[in-house]
Amino acid sequence: VLSAAFPLVNVAQRMGMQVQETEDRVRIYSEWTQLEFKLHRREFKMNGVQVFLGEPVIKGQKGLYVSDLDVTKTLRPLLTPQIFKPAPKLRRILIDPGHGGKDPGAENDRLGYNEKTATLDLARRLKKILEAQGYQVALTRNDDTFISLTRRSEMAVNLKADLFISLHFNSAVASVSGIETFVFTPQNQPSTSRSTLHRSDAILSPGNRFDAWNLILGYSIQRSLSNGLKSPDRGVRRARFMVLKNLECPGVLVEGGFISNTNEGKNIGSGRYREKMAESIASGVTFYHKTLKRVDPDS
Numbered sequence: 001v002l003s004a005a006f007p008l009v010n011v012a013q014r015m016g017m018q019v020q021e022t023e024d025r026v027r028i029y030s031e032w033t034q035l036e037f038k039l040h041r042r043e044f045k046m047n048g049v050q051v052f053l054g055e056p057v058i059k060g061q062k063g064l065y066v067s068d069l070d071v072t073k074t075l076r077p078l079l080t081p082q083i084f085k086p087a088p089k090l091r092r093i094l095i096d097p098g099h100g101g102k103d104p105g106a107e108n109d110r111l112g113y114n115e116k117t118a119t120l121d122l123a124r125r126l127k128k129i130l131e132a133q134g135y136q137v138a139l140t141r142n143d144d145t146f147i148s149l150t151r152r153s154e155m156a157v158n159l160k161a162d163l164f165i166s167l168h169f170n171s172a173v174a175s176v177s178g179i180e181t182f183v184f185t186p187q188n189q190p191s192t193s194r195s196t197l198h199r200s201d202a203i204l205s206p207g208n209r210f211d212a213w214n215l216i217l218g219y220s221i222q223r224s225l226s227n228g229l230k231s232p233d234r235g236v237r238r239a240r241f242m243v244l245k246n247l248e249c250p251g252v253l254v255e256g257g258f259i260s261n262t263n264e265g266k267n268i269g270s271g272r273y274r275e276k277m278a279e280s281i282a283s284g285v286t287f288y289h290k291t292l293k294r295v296d297p298d299s
């Protein structure tokens with residue numbers, strides 16, 4: 001165990017939620033919300049959407065436990081966003097189409113296109129939708145140019161953006177498909193790709209100021225994407241991506257599917273599918289904004 005643990009029955013009790021417990025599963029629920037945990041698993045489901053914890057669920061005298069840090073950094077933001085007052089405002093959005101210029105990103109030679117082309121097209125579609133909703137929207141690039149990762153987050157800071165959305169597509173062995181939404185890893189937790197702590201995990205970065213809102217945003221976007229597209233839900237994940245590290249506003253990095261997968265790659269290559277994806281991300285932003293406004297009506 002990486003840190004002190006907290007019984008899930010106590011989480012439910014504090015939130016005034018019901019509990020259903022078996023040997024290796026806990027379901028915490030109220031009228032509107034349902035969380036499902038499994039013993040030894042690091043991912044759980046929040047209203048059907050997969051979210052990764054920093055550490056796996058363990059067993060103790062009072063049933064199943066999660067770490068204290070997972071209560072603070074994941075469960076509290078999702079269940080009681082109002083305790084993270086003040087809520088950030090949301091007017092200005094910077095969209096970041098991943099890669100560009102000499103850096104093509106993931107490529108599918110058989111389908112004949114690459115990640116940098118798909119992210120730029122998706123970014124332009126998303127910009128149009130969000131502008132129609134009244135947001136001020138800018139892009140880190142609007143053509144096929146190379147921009148460094150640090151420059152991308154600097155642009156968010158200089159622009160005083162209230163929200164940063166980086167757009168990417170994935171590549172792996174051909175069988176893998178699905179959508180992932182990444183937020184910056186909290187201090188003293190391992191990123192989702194690792195199970196053990198490294199010394200570098202103790203570093204606190206500017207992006208950590210928004211741990212709670214990052215997660216609420218990541219959940220909102222992953223929820224909309226997995227509802228809107230018929231693609232496997234690979235969950236809200238954590239990584240210390242350079243583009244998220246120095247942000248002074250909440251931010252996410254969307255991996256909108258695997259270019260390397262034949263079916264998903266074909267979908268990503270279609271304009272209609274990318275339009276649907278842009279609509280899903282935009283409705284995730286709307287859902288996030290609703291949460292902000294519930295906490296602070298001026299957001």
Ligand SMILES: [Zn+2]
Pocket residue numbers: 098099105106115168169
């Ligand atoms: Zn990428």
